[in-house]
Every structure is written in C-alpha cells, then in structure tokens.
Amino acid sequence: MTTVTSPSGPAANARPFLHGTELAAIGRVLETGQYGHGHETDAFESELAAHLGVDDVVAVATGTAALHLALLAAGVGPGDEVVVPSLTFCASVQAILATGAQPRFVDVDPATLCVTAEHIQTALTSATRAVMPVLYGGRAVDLAPIRDQLAERDIAVVEDAAHAFGSLTAGRRVGATGDLTCFSFDAIKALTCGDGGAIVPRHPAEADQLRRARLLGMTSPREQRVQTVSYLVAVPGFRYHLSTLHAAIGRVQLTHFDEVTACRRHLWRSYATALANVPGVVLVDLDVANTVPFNCVVRVPASVRDTVHARLHAAGIQAGVHYPPNHLQPAFARWSRSLPATEAVASEILSLPFHPNLTDADLTFVVTALAAAVSAEPAALHRGKAVPAGQPGVR
Numbered sequence: 001m002t003t004v005t006s007p008s009g010p011a012a013n014a015r016p017f018l019h020g021t022e023l024a025a026i027g028r029v030l031e032t033g034q035y036g037h038g039h040e041t042d043a044f045e046s047e048l049a050a051h052l053g054v055d056d057v058v059a060v061a062t063g064t065a066a067l068h069l070a071l072l073a074a075g076v077g078p079g080d081e082v083v084v085p086s087l088t089f090c091a092s093v094q095a096i097l098a099t100g101a102q103p104r105f106v107d108v109d110p111a112t113l114c115v116t117a118e119h120i121q122t123a124l125t126s127a128t129r130a131v132m133p134v135l136y137g138g139r140a141v142d143l144a145p146i147r148d149q150l151a152e153r154d155i156a157v158v159e160d161a162a163h164a165f166g167s168l169t170a171g172r173r174v175g176a177t178g179d180l181t182c183f184s185f186d187a188i189k190a191l192t193c194g195d196g197g198a199i200v201p202r203h204p205a206e207a208d209q210l211r212r213a214r215l216l217g218m219t220s221p222r223e224q225r226v227q228t229v230s231y232l233v234a235v236p237g238f239r240y241h242l243s244t245l246h247a248a249i250g251r252v253q254l255t256h257f258d259e260v261t262a263c264r265r266h267l268w269r270s271y272a273t274a275l276a277n278v279p280g281v282v283l284v285d286l287d288v289a290n291t292v293p294f295n296c297v298v299r300v301p302a303s304v305r306d307t308v309h310a311r312l313h314a315a316g317i318q319a320g321v322h323y324p325p326n327h328l329q330p331a332f333a334r335w336s337r338s339l340p341a342t343e344a345v346a347s348e349i350l351s352l353p354f355h356p357n358l359t360d361a362d363l364t365f366v367v368t369a370l371a372a373a374v375s376a377e378p379a380a381l382h383r384g385k386a387v388p389a390g391q392p393g394v395r
C-alpha cells in the first residue's frame with residue numbers, strides 16, 4: 001500500500017498489524033517440515049481456549065469454514081432456515097447456502113448495526129433451525145430475552161463473531177457463553193493468521209465431530225492415539241484444517257493481543273472525540289468498554305455519502321462500506337425482502353481507516369478531510385439528516 005498523504009498511511013482502510021516475531025515463527029515451522037495440521041495448530045487451539053476461558057477451541061482454515069462447519073454441527077441442512085442480518089459480509093450467507101439451508105434476512109438497529117433479540121424473534125418460523133447474530137464491529141449481541149424460546153424450539157445460536165475476538169459480554173469473553181461461536185483470523189481481523197478461523201464447540205463430542213469434519217472426515221490423530229498403516233474416514237468432511245504455518249502466526253499475534261486491544265480502543269475513542277463536533281456525521285456506537293473495535297463506522301446523509309466517499313478517496317483515504325446489503329445481491333435475490341433500516345443505513349455508512357498503524361496525526365488528517373468533504377455538500381448539513389440513532393428507518 002503506497003501512501004499518498006501521510007508517512008504512516010491513513011490511506012488503507014484496514015491492514016494486518018505484525019509484531020515482528022511472526023517471521024521467525026514461520027521459519028521455525030518451515031524447518032520442522034510439518035505444514036498441514038500439526039502440533040503448532042494444537043498449541044494454538046489450547047492457547048485460544050485459555051485466552052477465551054473455554055474448554056476447547058477447534059481451529060480451521062477460515063472464518064467462512066468455521067461458520068459452515070458450525071452450522072453443520074448444529075444440524076442445519078436442506079429445508080432449514082437460518083436467520084441472519086443482511087448487513088454482514090457475504091461469507092455469512094454463503095456459509096448458510098453451503099449447508100443447503102436458506103437465509104432468512106433480518107434488519108439491524110441503525111444505532112449499532114447489530115441485530116437485536118426482537119429482530120430475530122420476529123423472523124422465526126417453523127423452518128428455523130439456527131440463528132446467526134453477527135457481532136458487527138466487534139460488539140456482542142445479547143440474545144437473553146429469547147434464549148429460552150430458542151432452546152425450547154431447538155434452535156441453535158451460531159455466532160458470527162468474525163469481528164469480535166477478545167470482546168466481552170456480561171463480563172465474559174465472546175465465545176464463553178455456551179453458543180457455537182465462530183471467529184475469523186483473516187488478514188484484516190484484529191488477530192490475524194494470514195488466513196484462519198476457529199469455532200468454540202458446545203461440548204466435547206461436538207469438538208470431535210468438528211475435528212473430523214475439518215480433516216476430510218478422517219478420525220483425528222488425537223482420537224487414533226496410535227500410528228497405524230491406514231486411516232479411517234468416519235464421516236463426510238472438508239479440507240478445512242488450519243496449517244501450522246498460519247497457526248504459528250496466530251500464536252505470536254495472541255501473545256500481543258492485549259496491546260492490540262488497548263491500541264484499537266484508543267484509536268476508536270480518539271475518533272469518537274474528534275468526530276463529536278463534526279456536523280452531519282454520526283458515529284456508530286460499539287460499546288468500546290467491552291469491545292475490541294474492528295472498525296470505525298460513521299453515518300452521513302445518504303444524499304451525500306457517495307460524494308463524500310469519492311472526496312476521501314481523492315484525498316488518498318480509503319474509506320469503505322461494510323457492507324452492501326446481502327438481500328440486494330444478485331446471488332441472494334431469492335431471499336430478498338423489505339428491510340427498511342438496513343436499506344437506509346447501508347446508503348449512509350462509511351468505514352474510516354482503522355488499523356494499529358494509524359497515528360494520531362493520521363487520524364486528525366482523516367477527520368479533517370471527512371469534515372471538509374461533508375461540509376462541501378450543503379445538503380449534508382441542511383436536509384436529509386442521517387437517521388437518528390435508535391429509530392429504524394425514520395427519514
């Protein structure tokens with residue numbers, strides 16, 4: 001990424017942050033000659049479990065693979081429906097389709113860009129087999145009001161916590177609340193393996209099931225315990241294991257995760273302070289005290305969003321949009337329905353550059369450019385105000 005305007009680079013919307021010892025860790029693994037699933041992967045799993053305060057974690061190749069396997073473990077398949085917000089990365093939806101099930105798209109709260117228990121409840125049908133809250137921005141989603149109902153109806157919760165590694169909910173880590181929780185460790189996530197993912201299983205038998213499914217259905221070395229001349233293919237499976245090379249990167253990242261957490265919270269709070277008095281710009285809240293922020297999202301009036309986006313890019317600032325709604329994507333048109341809050345906020349949101357390489361000076365540069373871009377559009381200040389927080393779809 002070349003930087004147009006600043007030495008440390010506010011230009012990138014998101015980028016991996018390396019601590020310096022990842023290269024040595026990869027070198028060490030390269031020399032062992034063990035590149036597939038291996039001891040390094042097992043060690044990463046144990047360290048993730050310790051970090052989250054859970055009994056076990058199953059590492060996989062990507063966050064998408066984690067979602068796919070978790071849905072299968074929840075018994076999701078053809079004929080089933082999975083409730084999912086439209087405002088998520090398309091991977092959430094593709095994972096549902098990969099099981100043969102159908103997505104049932106729901107709206108989000110414009111103040112948080114997360115689903116609420118109410119949104120999910122109104123979308124439940126007799127075909128619902130699982131619900132997939134997306135922890136947008138890293139913020140936990142509280143399903144307490146509908147937990148009993150979900151349990152009674154045998155509906156599983158598969159959390160898309162791709163943004164939320166390290167975040168807290170009710171004093172515990174996301175992942176430690178008894179749901180099937182899925183993380184992503186892709187290049188732009190707060191903890192990266194280059195590519196990687198993980199599932200928190202609900203019980204030991206489920207962990208075994210997931211471990212077989214990620215290794216082409218073969219009984220895992222852990223289960224086999226002895227070396228034999230054969231292997232046993234017990235169930236259908238996928239080539240979804242996490243390679244030792246990626247696990248080695250993740251292990252280094254995990255030892256520095258507290259610093260990353262502090263840095264991301266500092267950045268988000270700095271943005272919040274700097275944006276507080278910028279007319280026409282509303283910051284999407286993410287409960288920073290409990291969240292490891294994944295991104296920094298603002299809403300500007302829909303009538304000027306695209307122009308502001310273009311002006312920022314012209315200034316060398318790669319603002320992004322997370323996400324174009326899935327119910328409006330051609331691939332998912334069959335399941336499209338009217339989602340007024342999602343459609344309204346999707347035309348207002350902009351993700352500002354957000355990564356630990358960002359300096360305070362970069363941040364000031366971004367906010368100054370944003371304020372200038374918005375105020376260059378008088379419409380932004382005088383009409384078409386952004387939807388007020390907490391009032392879905394009010395225009």
Ligand SMILES: *Cc1c(COP(=O)(O)O)cnc(C)c1O
Nearest residue numbers: 062063064089091162184185186
């Ligand atoms: C990153 C991401 C995924 C997919 O994770 P990968 O590791 O890229 O496969 C799924 N859902 C959301 C919300 C994401 O941000």
